[in-house]
Amino acid sequence: NVRVLTGITTSGTPHLGNYAGAIRPAILASREPDVDAFFFLADYHALIKCDDPQRVARSRLEIAATWLAAGLDPEKVTFYRQSDVPEIPELSWILTCVTPKGLMNRAHAYKASVDQNVAKNEEPDDGINMGLFSYPILMAADILMFNANRVPVGRDQIQHLEMARDIAQRFNHQYGGGREYFVLPDVQIDEEVATLPGLDGRKMSKSYNNTIPLFEGGAKALPQAISRIVTDSRAPGEAKDADASHLFLIYKAFASPQEAAEFRGELADGMGWGDAKKKLASHLESILAPLREQYVSLMDNPDRIEDVLQAGAAKARKLATPFMQQIREAVGLRNGA
Ligand code: TYM
Numbered sequence: 324n325v326r327v328l329t330g331i332t333t334s335g336t337p338h339l340g341n342y343a344g345a346i347r348p349a350i351l352a353s354r355e356p357d358v359d360a361f362f363f364l365a366d367y368h369a370l371i372k373c374d375d376p377q378r379v380a381r382s383r384l385e386i387a388a389t390w391l392a393a394g395l396d397p398e399k400v401t402f403y404r405q406s407d408v409p410e411i412p413e414l415s416w417i418l419t420c421v422t423p424k425g426l427m428n429r430a431h432a433y434k435a436s437v438d439q440n441v442a443k444n445e446e447p448d449d450g451i452n453m454g455l456f457s458y459p460i461l462m463a464a465d466i467l468m469f470n471a472n473r474v475p476v477g478r479d480q481i482q483h484l485e486m487a488r489d490i491a492q493r494f495n496h497q498y499g500g501g502r503e504y505f506v507l508p509d510v511q512i513d514e515e516v517a518t519l520p521g522l523d524g525r526k527m528s529k530s531y532n533n534t535i536p537l538f539e540g541g542a543k544a545l546p547q548a549i550s551r552i553v554t555d556s557r558a559p560g561e562a563k564d565a566d567a568s569h570l571f572l573i574y575k576a577f578a579s580p581q582e583a584a585e586f587r588g589e590l591a592d593g594m595g596w597g598d599a600k601k602k603l604a605s606h607l608e609s610i611l612a613p614l615r616e617q618y619v620s621l622m623d624n625p626d627r628i629e630d631v632l633q634a635g636a637a638k639a640r641k642l643a644t645p646f647m648q649q650i651r652e653a654v655g656l657r658n659g660a
Pocket of ligand 1: 328329330331332333340341342343344345365368461462465466474475476477478479480482517518519522526527528
C-alpha cells in the first residue's frame with residue numbers, strides 16, 4: 324500500500340489555505356484504494372513559534388475538529404498528535420546527528436528570519452531559537468518514521484520535503500549497509516492551489532494576518548473577512564481580469580471549472596467588486612456551512628476528540644515502536660536480536 328502522510332502545526336486557526344493546500348487533498352487521497360493515511364497535529368512544531376500554552380491547546384482542538392469535520396474517517400486513517408508518539412522526537416535526534424549544519428543554514432524559514440534581523444540592523448540570530456533552526460529535521464522525522472511515500476502539502480513545504488529526502492538518503496547510506504531503512508518521500512502538490520493567496524494577495528498565512536478562517540467566527544466571519552480582500556480600483560461596468568485578481572483565485576480554488584469560467588465571464592463583463600465579494604461569500608458559505616455544523620458540534624465535545632487522538636496514537640505507536648528499535652540497533656544504541 325501507498326502511505327500518505329501530512330501534518331498541520333497547532334499554532335493558529337485553520338484557514339482556507341490549509342484546507343485547499345493540505346486538508347482537502349489529503350482526505351481525498353485517504354479515500355483512494357490501497358492508501359494508508361497518516362494525518363497528525365504537529366504540536367511540537369507549534370512550540371517553535373508560539374509560547375502561549377493556551378493558544379497551542381486551543382489550536383490543537385480547532386485543527387483536530389477541522390480534520391474530522393472535513394471528513395477524515397478515524398477508523399480508516401491513523402490520526403494522532405505528534406507529542407503522543409515519543410519515538411518521533413527520538414528519531415529527530417538521531418537524524419539531527421546525520422544532518423549537516425550547512426543544510427539547515429539553507430532553510431527558507433530560518434534564512435527569512437535572519438534576513439529580517441539584518442534588515443533591522445540587529446544581530447543575525449536575534450530571537451531565533453534552535454527549534455526554528457532544526458525545524459526541518461523534526462519534520463523529516465515525522466515523515467520518515469512512517470515511511471511515507473506521498474506528502475500532500477502547499478508549495479511552502481517543498482524545500483522541507485527535499486530536505487527530508489536528503490536526510491533519509493544520508494542515513495541509508497551511513498547506516499544501511501545495503502538496507503534502505505527509510506523510503507524517500509515524494510511531495511504531492513496541486514499546482515492550482517499550491518499557494519492560495521490571502522486578503523492582500525500574498526500567500527494566505529497566519530504570520531501575515533491575511534487569512535480567511537475556515538470555520539471560526541461562524542457564518543458572519545466569512546463575509547467580514549471577504550469584505551477586506553484588496554481589489555484594484557476598477558469601477559462597476561469596467562472589464563476586470565479574473566486571473567490578475569486574488570479574489571478570483573480564491574473562488575477558483577473552491578469551484579468547478581464551469582463555475583470558475585462563468586465567474587471569469589461576469590468579471591470581464593464588468594461585475595463590480597462589491598458583487599464579486601458577495602458571490603464569493605455565498606459560494607464559500609454553501610460549501611462550508613454543512614462542515615461548520617460538524618465542526619461546532621465537535622468543538623463542544625473535546626472528550627470525543629481526545630478519545631479519537633488516543634486511539635490514533637496507539638495505532639501510530641504500533642508501527643513506531645518496533646521501527647524505532649530497528650533504528651536504535653542500526654546506529655549501535657542496542658544490540659541486534
Ligand atoms: P502549516 O501548519 O504552516 O500549514 C499546514 C499545511 O497547509 C499548507 N498551507 C497552504 N497551502 C496553500 N496555500 C496557502 N496559503 C497555505 N498556507 C498553508 C501548508 O503548505 C501545509 O501543507 N511544517 C508544516 C507542518 C508539518 C508537516 C510535517 C507537514 C510538520 N510535520 C510532516 C507535512 C509532513 C507546517 O508548518 O505547515
